[in-house]
Amino acid sequence: MEIEACIFDLDGVIVDTAKYHYLAWKELAAGLGFEFTRADNERLKGVSRMTSLNILIEIGGITLNDEQKEKLAAQKNAQYVSYIRKMSPDEILPGVTRFLDELKAAGIKTAVGSASKNTPLILERLKLIGYFDAVVDGNKVSKAKPDPEVFLKGAEELAVHPKNCVVFEDAPAGVKAALNAGMECIGIGLPENLPGAKKVIPGFDNFQLSDLKKIVHE
Ligand code: BG6
């Protein structure tokens, strides 16, 4: 393959929003009368809002109808938005901006591929709007990861063949989505959590384009 584009998941790759998702879900669970732990929160990474709610109520042993679920998902999102509205560019994870600049200088296209419907607000708060050649988020896709739709749309918007795209992902469902799209995938986090990734790195601190080329071409 020839690296022509890099597609970045947002939550957990560009910024650590998991802590805000966790707080908002925890408060919702408390209101419903049960405890939601950090370990439980791991199950929600990369998973869509409604699927997250379904997992949450399963943990609490609660059954709800669709209308009640819609209401609770909206309530959780309002709380989550109240946190992310206060975010600033210093919350961009270490090395991300430098790596994006390096890609840009090398003529490699960049995109965001995220399940989150809050992607535009987050990119605005991080002052990263306009940094990417394409943004595909939860507002543009109908099938959640591990379906490849989000990454295939990204490749299409960039006019790059999927086989020449590298995806950066922190969630198992996202790694699967990248592989389903026929793309290379670099995991962000711990190798034991991200089977299928070509390589797992802790983050972008000290990570250069030359490192990426070595991984992809080895
Ligand atoms: C993913 C997060 O990026 O977006 C999930 O990892 C989240 O935790 C999903 O549920 C949907 O996000 P939002 O902002 O549309 O509720």
Ligand code: MG
């Ligand atoms: Mg993620």
